[in-house]
Amino acid sequence: MTPAARVEAAIVLLDEIIDAAAGGGAAADTLIQRYFKTRRYAGSKDRRAVRDLVYRVIRALGERPESGRAAMVGYARAEDPELLSHFGTDPHGPAALAQDDPTAAPGLAPEWLTAKFAAEYADAESLLAVLAERAPLDLRVNRLKTTRDAVLPLIPGAVPTTRAQDGLRLVDALNVEDLPAYNDGRVEVQDEGSQLIAAACRAQPGMTVVDLCAGAGGKTLALAADMENRGRLIACDTDRSRLSRLAPRAARAGAANIETRLLDPGREAEALGDLLGAADVVLIDAPCSGTGTWRRNPEARWRLTPQRLARLTALQAHLADLGARLLKPGGRLVYAVCSLLPEEGRLQAEALSTGHPDLALDVGGAQILRPDRDETDGFFIAGYEKSC
Secondary structure (H helix, E strand, O other), X not given: OOHHHHHHHHHHHHHHHHHHHHHOOOOHXXXXXXXXXXXXXXXXXXXXXXXXXXXXXHHHOOOOOOOHHHHHHHHHHHHOHHHHHHOOXXXXXXXXXXXXXXXXOOOOOOHHHHHHHHHHOOOHHHHHHHHOOOOOEEEEEOOOOOOHHHHHHHOOOEEEOOOOOOEEEEOOOOOHHHOHHHHOOOEEEOOHHHHHHHHHOOOOOOOEEEEOOOOOOHHHHHHHHHOOOOOEEEEEEOXXXXXXXXXXXXXXXXXXXXXXXXXXXXXHHHHOHHHOOOEEEEEEEOOOOOHHHOOOOOOHHHHOOHHHHHHHHHXXXXXXXXXXXXXXXXXXEEEEEOOOOOOOOHHHHHHHHHHOOOEEEOOOOOEEEOHHHHOXXXXXXXXEEEOO
């Protein structure tokens, strides 16, 4: 591909990503993979160059652009003027620039979200700037099969994470799926912050533990390791596709004590009736805006709307109430979101305490993990103990 053709390919992909963000479609990574599956002529250098350009453009633009062309023109004028030389110079490249070409403006986030961050954080601008950067890649060592000390010398460039006891951080880019330690279940991809959420549950062997929003089971697997495969670990979700990915991951990890339950949205309690008042630990890693993961999913800034945020906060409140009802006396509840918005974190935790006075918030209160301070994704984590 010529340089101009790479720019045109990035524009086409940006059009698809913008449309998907507006309509709740596939993630950017998925769209990029699909695009190149049907374009075998693009070599590995072409694919890498186009992908990197697409993500540079996304990270530079806070508001959802009008089009991929507007996004590219706006990015080029603000960050990389040399890209403009590829317009109108190649039959496989973008058409020549016109005076009335729409141009996207650079920014850190949509204006309504920037205002929310500014109201909650004194250093909101610097926090948003870090959220626009690229994230490192973290691994969790699976204690069901090995130890961090044993795996560390096997992974080039890996260093121990500073807070998660089983975490490794990859300093250099690496294809994790090529690692023998990944393919035989000794390590899993998991951000250090997510590992800290699982650790906050304090799961022990022999307990009954409910992962209420398990998804594909990353934290479920970490809980299984903490439980040493002893006790009941129930992984729940309302998405059949996500939950179906847990079984092969569990088999690879050697996690043998996991049960799965597919829940009907709004009728979760019916499928969990036998667990009401019976759980030692309930983890609620609730569906959320994902504002804390913008480093990994920068186009998520373009997906969120005030209406979607309102739907998410209502769901979070519902799940928090359900989780409290599953706990036995003396049980532990952990509420977490990969969000830095107060509506999804601090305010939900306050409402949970008010609605369930038998839940005592951990001494020291909830914690907020921030990429600029803690070098993790952004998370809110609140732990509670239920009175006996």
